[in-house]
Amino acid sequence: MASNLTERLSRLIKTMRGQTRISEDNVQDMLREVRMALLEADVALPVVRDFIARVKEKALGAEVVGSLTPGQVLVSIVQKELAATMGEGVADLNLATQPPAVVLMAGLQGAGKTTTTAKLAKHLVEKRRKKVLTVSADVYRPAAIEQLKTVTGQAGAEWFPSDGTQKPRDIAAAAYEYARKHYFDVLLVDTAGRLAIDEALMAEIKELHGVLKPIETLFVVDAMQGQDAINTAKAFSEALPLTGVVLTKLDGDSRGGAALSVRQITGAPIKFAGVSEKIDGLEVFDADRHAGRVLGMGDIVALVEEVQKGVDLEAAQKLAEKVKSGVEFDLNDFLAQISQMKKMGGLSSLIDKLPSEIAAKAGQADMDKAERDVRRMEGIINSMTPAERRKPDLIKASRKRRIATGAGVQVQDVNRLLNQFEQMQTMMKKMRGGGLFKMMKRMGG
Ligand code: GDP
Numbered sequence: 001m002a003s004n005l006t007e008r009l010s011r012l013i014k015t016m017r018g019q020t021r022i023s024e025d026n027v028q029d030m031l032r033e034v035r036m037a038l039l040e041a042d043v044a045l046p047v048v049r050d051f052i053a054r055v056k057e058k059a060l061g062a063e064v065v066g067s068l069t070p071g072q073v074l075v076s077i078v079q080k081e082l083a084a085t086m087g088e089g090v091a092d093l094n095l096a097t098q099p100p101a102v103v104l105m106a107g108l109q110g111a112g113k114t115t116t117t118a119k120l121a122k123h124l125v126e127k128r129r130k131k132v133l134t135v136s137a138d139v140y141r142p143a144a145i146e147q148l149k150t151v152t153g154q155a156g157a158e159w160f161p162s163d164g165t166q167k168p169r170d171i172a173a174a175a176y177e178y179a180r181k182h183y184f185d186v187l188l189v190d191t192a193g194r195l196a197i198d199e200a201l202m203a204e205i206k207e208l209h210g211v212l213k214p215i216e217t218l219f220v221v222d223a224m225q226g227q228d229a230i231n232t233a234k235a236f237s238e239a240l241p242l243t244g245v246v247l248t249k250l251d252g253d254s255r256g257g258a259a260l261s262v263r264q265i266t267g268a269p270i271k272f273a274g275v276s277e278k279i280d281g282l283e284v285f286d287a288d289r290h291a292g293r294v295l296g297m298g299d300i301v302a303l304v305e306e307v308q309k310g311v312d313l314e315a316a317q318k319l320a321e322k323v324k325s326g327v328e329f330d331l332n333d334f335l336a337q338i339s340q341m342k343k344m345g346g347l348s349s350l351i352d353k354l355p356s357e358i359a360a361k362a363g364q365a366d367m368d369k370a371e372r373d374v375r376r377m378e379g380i381i382n383s384m385t386p387a388e389r390r391k392p393d394l395i396k397a398s399r400k401r402r403i404a405t406g407a408g409v410q411v412q413d414v415n416r417l418l419n420q421f422e423q424m425q426t427m428m429k430k431m432r433g434g435g436l437f438k439m440m441k442r443m444g445g
Contacts, residue, residue: 022059022070030074031056041257041294042226047264055081079291086259087287089269092128093120094243097215100133100179100187104212106205106236107220109193112248112274114144116220117190118151119274119282125156130185132157135175137168137208138192148190154279158184168192168204172211189214197235206239218271220246221262229258230265237266247285248274256293259285329425331389335381338374379407380417392418 022030031052038048059077095101103120105113117134124130134152138144142164152159160178162171172189179187191208194201209217219242221229236242245262250273259270270285381389383406388394395403395418404411 022062022074024060026070027056027059027074030071031059034074034078037295038257038260041255041296042229042261043257043294044227044230044261044265047230047261050264051081051085051260075295079295082260082291082294083287086263086270086290087285088263090271090285090287091269092284093124093216093271095128095130095186095215100176100184101216102176102187102189102212102214103216103218104189104205104209104214104240105191105218105220106240106242107193108197108222108232109195111193111220111222112246113193113220114138114147114151114190115277115279116218116246116248116272116274116282117148117188118155118157118279120272121152121157121188122155122279123282124186131183132186132188133160133175133179133182133184134158134188134190135160135171136162136190137171138190139164139166139168139171140192144190144192151279157188169207169211172208176212187212197232202235202239209240216243217241218244218246219262219266219268220248221258223247223250223256223258223273224252224254225258226254227261230261233262233265237268242266242268244268244271246270246272246274251275251281255296256290259290260294331381331384331392331421334421334424335378335389338377338381376407376409376413377417377420380404380409380414383407392421 034055035048035052038051039045043051055074055078058081059074062073062077093101093103105117107113114136121132121134124132132155134148134155134157136145136148139162145162145164149159149161160175162175168191175187175189178184189208189212191205192201217240219233219236219240221232225232245266245268247256247259247262247270250256263270270287273283273285273290275281275283380403383403384395388399388403395414400411400414404414407414
């Protein structure tokens with residue numbers, strides 16, 4: 001089983017510790033991992049190449065802030081670029097024309113055209129209050145015509161009859177005339193597919209396009225198709241001016257890399273995603289969420305932004321300078337560091353944003369305990385007098401008892417805190433300012 005991109009990058013980063021920026025030296029190795037992740041998600045090779053080139057340009061010289069690693073920053077650049085590429089131009093169906101607005105469905109057999117036609121009918125009837133007519137031009141499969149009739153009924157739309165003796169062009173013309181006369185807002189036209197691309201099929205759908213002049217021509221493609229999606233997408237986009245894509249079967253276990261391939265090859269936006277066989281299994285395509293899926297991870301972008309926002313760089317800098325200047329590190333500074341950690345959103349809220357496998361490893365119980373510890377430490381320090389905080393040496397047995405009572409803890413908890421503080425103070429002296437963030441992380445662990 002392939003591990004996700006974050007894990008791969010973390011492994012890689014371990015071999016290049018201490019590197020704090022994305023440079024020509026380290027970007028190649030990291031991009032190789034990104035490339036592997038995309039190929040594993042079934043993005044087509046030429047599309048991967050193009051994408052990597054764009055990411056590289058954006059990544060070079062990108063700033064690596066705070067406790068982030070170059071790997072995390074790169075992952076966030078990759079995810080943002082993916083989402084931007086796939087999400088560009090996303091919108092609902094365009095129906096802005098003299099009614100009936102015609103929507104032509106194109107795609108291979110089994111891609112999910114008939115199912116999607118019914119899902120769209122339901123969407124238009126219920127969400128957009130439209131009067132919808134469907135028709136099938138699949139004269140080769142009478143069963144497909146019957147299937148459309150059934151599902152159209154479930155969608156609350158009307159079905160226009162057709163049969164295997166008619167020409168697709170004539171069916172289209174008759175359905176359009178009926179829709180116009182009876183004041184339908186939308187006409188959804190399901191078409192025949194083949195198991196593979198062939199010329200007769202392309203000629204037929206081109207002819208239908210000429211007769212109907214649809215405002216939307218949707219390419220329906222199976223997300224499980226993977227690498228093959230690129231050839232199908234190319235053939236259909238050369239034959240027809242596609243206005244949108246519907247990516248079906250996203251409820252399967254594919255990583256959905258076809259989305260990126262199809263978006264890039266056709267230039268048409270991915271408008272909807274099919275997420276079940278049922279008639280309500282249609283969603284407006286969500287590019288951010290899909291980017292995470294392609295990369296096999298949780299919402300790294302949100303995590304990275306949280307860290308960037310949460311770390312008070314100025315306060316950290318001040319503390320670093322204080323230590324450098326040789327001034328004693330006291331319990332006030334210790335307290336400041338603890339609240340700094342809390343500001344980063346709290347440990348468990350950060351964990352929420354991690355990919356599920358990593359989060360599971362971290363263990364919610366451990367995180368809860370860590371948060372409780374942090375709160376207890378704060379409570380203890382808050383129960384000390386300002387003088388005690390500045391000069392912890394003052395804190396002898398009777399003062400310890402008073403502080404423990406004040407904070408509602410045991411004397412041994414106060415002792416433990418003072419020990420931790422002493423260790424930190426020693427470390428501070430050694431470091432004289434550097435590696436502040438690393439130390440904060442160690443405190444959290
Ligand atoms: P067509 O030949 O392109 O019209 O494809 P169909 O609409 O007949 O769909 C082919 C098969 O895929 C059927 O068994 C559908 O139930 C199934 N299908 C279509 N869309 C989805 C989807 O989004 N999720 C799942 N799980 N199955 C789907």
